[in-house]
Amino acid sequence: MPLGQGYPAQDCAIARALEVVGDRWTLLVLRDCFFGVHRFADLVARLDVPRAVLSDRLDRLVAAGLLVPDGRSYRVSEAAWPLWPALRSLAAFGEAAQTEAGGSVRRFAHVACGTDTTADGHCPTCGTVPPPPDLVVRAVGGPGRREDPVSVALRSPHRLLTPLP
Amino acid sequence: MPLGQGYPAQDCAIARALEVVGDRWTLLVLRDCFFGVHRFADLVARLDVPRAVLSDRLDRLVAAGLLVPDGRSYRVSEAAWPLWPALRSLAAFGEAAQTEAGGSVRRFAHVACGTDTTADGHCPTCGTVPPPPDLVVRAVGGPGRREDPVSVALRSPHRLLTPLP
DNA sequence: CACGGAGGTTCGGTCATTGAACTAGGATCG
DNA sequence: CGATCCTAGTTCAATGACCGAACCTCCGTG
Numbered sequence A, B: 001m002p003l004g005q006g007y008p009a010q011d012c013a014i015a016r017a018l019e020v021v022g023d024r025w026t027l028l029v030l031r032d033c034f035f036g037v038h039r040f041a042d043l044v045a046r047l048d049v050p051r052a053v054l055s056d057r058l059d060r061l062v063a064a065g066l067l068v069p070d071g072r073s074y075r076v077s078e079a080a081w082p083l084w085p086a087l088r089s090l091a092a093f094g095e096a097a098q099t100e101a102g103g104s105v106r107r108f109a110h111v112a113c114g115t116d117t118t119a120d121g122h123c124p125t126c127g128t129v130p131p132p133p134d135l136v137v138r139a140v141g142g143p144g145r146r147e148d149p150v151s152v153a154l155r156s157p158h159r160l161l162t163p164l165p
Numbered sequence C: 001c002a003c004g005g006a007g008g009t010t011c012g013g014t015c016a017t018t019g020a021a022c023t024a025g026g027a028t029c030g
Numbered sequence D: 001c002g003a004t005c006c007t008a009g010t011t012c013a014a015t016g017a018c019c020g021a022a023c024c025t026c027c028g029t030g
Helices: A013-021 A026-032 A040-047 A050-062 A078-101 A149-155 B015-019 B028-036 B040-047 B049-061 B077-102 B149-155
Strands: A069-070 A073-077 A104-110 A133-143 B065-070 B073-076 B103-111 B135-141
Touching: A013 A026, A013 B028, A013 B077, A026 A040, A026 A050, A026 A073, A026 A078, A026 B015, A040 A050, A040 A149, A040 B028, A050 A069, A050 A073, A078 A104, A078 B015, A078 B077, A133 A149, B015 B028, B028 B040, B028 B049, B028 B077, B040 B049, B040 B149, B049 B065, B049 B073, B077 B103, B135 B149
Parallel strands: none
Antiparallel strands: A069 A073, A104 A133, B065 B073, B103 B135
């Protein structure tokens, strides 16, 4: 999203959120981190993002406390969990265009129950809203457009927040 | 969000969503439209957005089918309703910073039950997730930072998607 | 016609983004 | 030990989005 330097005059929680995650690429970086991508080179390979921009976004996410640097890798902190519903909602909104274009779509299953969560994040079996670590993501539908090794690895089912090899 | 022209290489519903609503100001425009702001001049007054940028964003939102032009006003189409949970999730994430800064916070009550919905959008009384038109928004907490007439009018309780006078 | 308001468009200047090239530090190989 | 490779950045010129202010156009009123 955005540019400039935030929305200082806005008296709104959404504006405050967008000052942290509203920049171009930031939400996609966070998405990949939730999916288990945690190395700089893997993020570059998956996102085709300029290295300087990725470096800036990682710094900002660390400064905001959403990512925690751990040597040469970045991990999602618990402070970022409240953003997971926003990512899931955006994905639900974007799925219409995605399926039209022949791309693949992701589903999120509750580990404890084995059932897919609904578009609003609830597990239909137990009725709860599982936190990100209790979800297993898998790709369904189209063949997927990206063939880089990281994207291929992400297509097989795996638990959120678990670092990929 | 973004800049450039989208995320064409991404095979992801979130990227598709961000190509529509990821630009700077776009989500804030949509937020105000959900709140009932529907005139160009009112959006300029509330957002302090450059008129050229607002014009561009409204055009894009109309092209995407999320807003419908109606003479000199813009109304939220039903196609935009799936974005409401994303806005609500972002607001929930941003509330921590907002309350620290002394700003006000918004609550969304289910009209049929009279109770506030939870952070994940559920009505605790009836258990459903009310669609946007069934919600009444009101400001609680701080005094609010903006004193322009539109922002003042928005602070009193009113139904979502209902055009302000 | 003069006037004012609403809804834009135009314009120069600034600043984020882009892509390519370069650097620094650590591990590995011979 | 030195050479090589990998990872994780940084630097830099060019592009293009954003900003603010001024201008333009249409419409309704007096």
